Structure formats: C-alpha cells, structure tokens
Amino acid sequence: MDWTYRLRLRHLQVLLSLAQTGNLSQSAKALHSTQPALSKWLKELEEDIGLPLFERHARGLRPTPYGNMLIGHAQRIEGHLDSAREDMHALLDGGSGRVVIGTSGASATGVVPLAVMRLIEQLPQVQVRLVESAMDQLMPRLLQGELDIVVGRTMHPPAGAGSPGQDGWQAEMLYRDPINFVTGLKHPLAKHRVVGWDDLFAYPWIVWPKDTPIRSAVEMALAAAGRSLPRHCVESNSLLLNLSLLANSTLIGINSQRAAMHFAHLKVVRVLPMALDSVGEVSMYWRTGENRHAVTLALDKLRAVTKAPV
DSSP: OOGGGGOOHHHHHHHHHHHHHOOHHHHHHHTTOOHHHHHHHHHHHHHHHTSOOEEEETTEEEEOHHHHHHHHHHHHHHHHHHHHHHHHHHHHTTOOOEEEEEEOHHHHTTHHHHHHHHHHHHOTTOEEEEEEOOHHHHHHHHHTTSOSEEEEEOOSSOTTOOSTTTSSEEEEEEEEEEEEEEEOTTSTTTTOSOOOHHHHTTSOEEEOOTTSHHHHHHHHHHHHTTOOOOSSEEEOOOHHHHHHHHHTSSOBEEEEHHHHHHHHHTTSOEEEEEEEEEEEEEEEEEETTOOOHHHHHHHHHHHHHHHSOO
C-alpha cells in the first residue's frame, strides 16, 4: 500500500512538531504521547518511504533534505486546513468567507487598502486579515497556506518560491512604479523647485534593507548616474518609522511614486522634484488552483484599483 494512504492529520502534527523541536521527548510531551511511540512511528515512516527524514545526533533530530521537503508539504496542508476552518467559521458567523492578504511597504499605503474597501463594499460580511512584512517573509507564508494573496515589489523569482505554475503559485504584474525622493515638510529642500545630486548628498538618507527590490532599484539608478549610496545611512523597513524620522529630521527618504504621492496628498511628506531613473514593478501572487469566491474577488479588485490613475 502507498505510504501516503496510512498518513493521518495526527501524523502531520507529529512531523511538524519534530521539525520544530528537534527532540523526541519534547514532541512526545507536547502531543501527549511517549518517546518510544514517536520513535517507532518515525522509523516505520522512513522505512515505508525508503528515505531518511531526520538525522540523529547528540542534541536531537535534524531534518534531512528529504525531511525538509516532506515538512514543507505538511506545512502547506496544515495551512490549507487552517484556511478551511476559518472559512467555515466566517460562514457560520453569517459572513461571506475569508481572505488573508500579505503586503509589503510598496503596496500597503494605497493599492491594497483601496482594493479591500471595494471588496467590502461588494461583500459586506467578508472577513479580511492584512499582514504587512517584507516579501522574503511573505512568500513562504503564501506557499504554506497562511496567506491567500501577496502584493509587493516584483521578485525574480520570489525568495524560496521556485518556478511559477510548477511550484504552487501564480503571479501577475499589477503596475510599474517610479521611485521618488521625499522629505519632511520642514526640510530645507522641501520648497526647492530644482534639486540636484549635490543637494541630496548634503543630507543623510533613509534606505530600505539590502537585497529588497526597492533598495536594488535605488542602487542601480545611482550606479547609472555614477553615484553610490551615502556611506552612512539609516536602514529601515518600517514605513511608519520612516515617516516619523522624516517628519522630525533632515533625513531624505526613498519611496515608490504611488506611496510618495499618497503621503504628499495627506501632507505628510514633500516629494522632491527629482525622480530616480528607475522604475520598479509591483505584482500580486497567489496559490495555483485557488478558487474561493472571496479570494478570486479580491484579485479582481486589486486589478481594478491599479488601472485607476495615480
């Protein structure tokens, strides 16, 4: 008999617990079982599969590459079950299902909130949960089933995601977005009609962390202009912290054009009259085969919002 027919949800919990603790005794205690029982189950599973799932060493267990692959599948199954449970709870409460959207700073200020507003207008009882983080943290959570949609700077390919279509996810580019320099309203450059490189380099900068899409775009644009980042920068991936720093200092920030225009309209920042010669892309990602109504409608709302002028 195929070993997968003998697997039960309880077995997946055991596998995930062993991956988390790396210790048979701790997992046995957490799962209200015994160490011999878990050890016997793991040995039989490895014999059925014909591959070692964990390496035994003095400090406990460490997943092998085969074990990590199976653990990844278990995480995705658990994520799908969590989604099913929460969807059922939403329907029992009179709702229209649930959608969990992960967003990075590039899309958190305008695109995602506007799409959510339109979604709620059409499905007043839908349950929406928003998660803001960096793309390299959001994509694994999408693949594990914790998130339904991720919206953020386009990554080629997204961290740890593999190939589109073949590895359980799909992508669609929503819009292209230039990058702007911004300052606080009281900054000495805030009222300048013309700003040059020497003006910008006269003040400290806030930059996004290394290897983030917006940081990479900035570095490429600077290289094209024969420049490089200032030696001493404040590095931050928090939009709220960055806005607070800009409002209370002479720091110069870097934002996508949509975000910059949004905050300028709210009179939070001033967009400097000098755009970087770089255009980034924002995409949305979702799992292959996703057909829940609330998720499908949320994808449609994201498409509609990005077609509107900035």
